[in-house]
Amino acid sequence: MKKTLMMTAAALMMVGGAAMAETVKVGVAAEAYPPFASPDASGKFYGWEVDFINAVCAAAAMDCEIVPVAWDGIIPSLTSGQIDTIMASMSITEDRMKTIDFSNKYYNTPTVIVGLKGVDMTATPEGLAGKIIGVQVSTIHQDYVQKYFEAGAAEVKTYQTQDEANQDLVAGRIDATQADSIALDAFLATDAGKACCEVKGAVANDTSILGLGVGAGVRKGDDALKAKINDGIAKILADGTYEKFTAQYFASSIYGD
Amino acid sequence: MIDSVFQAIGLGHAATLLALSPPGWGGALLYGLWNSLQIALGAFGVGLVIGLAGASGKLYGGPVTRDLLAVYTTVVRAVPELVLILILYYAGTDALNKLLVSLGYARVEISGLMAGIGVLGVVQGAYATEVLRGAILAVPAGQIEAARAYGMPPVMVMRRVTLPLMLSNAIPGMANLWLIATKDTALLAIVGFAELTLRTQQAAGTTKAYFTFYLAAGVLYLMVTLVSERLFALLEARARRGQPSLKEGAA
């Protein structure tokens, strides 16, 4: 009986594999990252980035399936073939370009430091000396903090998700966190965020670490998919679809320059 | 007063948050539990198969087989599951696809479910090997000798004599393994597979009601444990029918 079960399982795996050959698997982070992509109670993802994915796939005539993957392992998932592209607010950086390719950018927003009200700090190495800083693991923010602030800071704590870092900020375990300004705006709009914290300033730009905006990741050499995605992005920028769904979330365009 | 205590620890809106249909997350948690149970069942099954093969190999196999199996069980039982899951999940699927490609077949898409079952199954297999080996060793030698004296071929001896007798000895160990399997599925949350612990983390993160959801998930896991223990106790009683009673803790 067990043997039959195993054979059936193996057969299903093969069939499943064949059937899914046409769909493009789009990897998003399994953890919530409002307002870009968060799961709701039924497991469906919603947010600006989900609208973006649907729009690009429609414009490029691709059949896309959203696959949540742990943020920490999203690049290995791409390189090992479990997903075909990453559209999870991943910034285009030189370091990442050593392992994967990126499409053209599809948004670019400044990076800010949000800290506890009543604690004196600025978004500079001197202003953050002696503070406890929290960042999400495997992000440009972790790289930036490690390069500029770690030497002077009391401690740098790394979290699986930005949400956990925000939680510890509310709890007072960390003094500040660095992340994308829009994601932190969404946090500051919540009751807990409003009560505890405020924006302390934008960090000095460093494109080698903070990157050139957010792009869709593809495997090295997967030029066909990269071209399709770039086509899709160009189309939705040109025909106004991008502005339309962006307006539902933000007051102005987040495409950046 | 009780109300304010509940409010303070975030359980105030527990009823709405845990409602079965959206926007309550109760349904999502139950679906995650179903996923967890599926993986645990699959992993337990795979582990059983590997365990039977491994136990036979360790007991009746040649020196090379025994040594290779010893390496397998030692490594898997010494390295943390989390590290094994990461290695097997990324490296395993990668290596499998590279192998298939080099042999001329197309890449096969291994779903998260299959990968989770495979990884946990390999881990379970190492423990199951030891449990089943101990259980087979506990079968009275006289029974097997008598069967052999009758001229039964080895497979028939295994099927008719060893396996039924070993079952009652193996069940406590296998019950333990089943419970380990159900709890190890929580580790798959770290690779992003949508089982109960990940759904709990998502629900808690979205609604900020951390206590509510982690307690609810704890209750669900506890129920699985208690029901499983009851079922295995019934199974063991049935397997031990006819044997002299063994009260535990007897000096």
Place this chain on the structure above:
Amino acid sequence: MRALLQPHRLVMLAVAVALILWCALSLRWDWIADYAPLAMMGLWRTIWILVVTATLGFLLAIPLGLAQAVGPWYLSAPAKTFCTVIRGTPLLLQLWLLYYGLGSLFPSIEGIRDSWAWPYLRQSWPYAVLALTLSFAGYEGEVMRGAFKGVPRGQIESARAFGMPRLTILRRIWLPQAIQRALPTLGGETVLQLKATPLIATITVIDIYSVAGRVRRDLFITYEPLLLLAVVYLLITAVIVLLFRQLEKRVPTRVS
């Protein structure tokens, strides 16, 4: 050595050495020098958390086991409930409940930031130590229960007949014999505790697993840090197993 010199073992050893050499030459290892200090710190953290939680957990398990073995219902029932809950829920969940669950209460407690406990509540290792200690105690409580019950009644009865007070019986006769019975299982459980330590990386404690994760992310290499990590854990396990074997040798053989 005779065992090692059998022909098939020599072949397997040669294969293993060849594999190790191939790994050493073809994979990237240049990062080890840069990350060595961080790795040492992570390794130290793993080891001291393992030792501290195993010791504290064992000390907590003794009353838990005793309460379940011979305690009155108002002591044995809570002990049994505690052990059942700990053994019935995943450690990851317990960790997150303690760290993030308690953390979510902080804003509503007035003046917590000025209290003496604040430096400890802020950091993550106290929660890791607490969760791992409770977990070890839950599992060991069950083991000690069986061990206490397994000590022959005759020993305790004769001690009572000698007029020994209860605490002395526990200290001189019951506890040592119970520990003797439990020692092999305790060794196995300590190894399991070691395997549970990587989970503390999810609540921002920097142990050796978290350092390997950092190497993976900084340099985008997947296999090398994980392989080295597996070897490190294998070595620590070997040390634990050898230690317990030595302990078992020094303990006198069971009387009955």
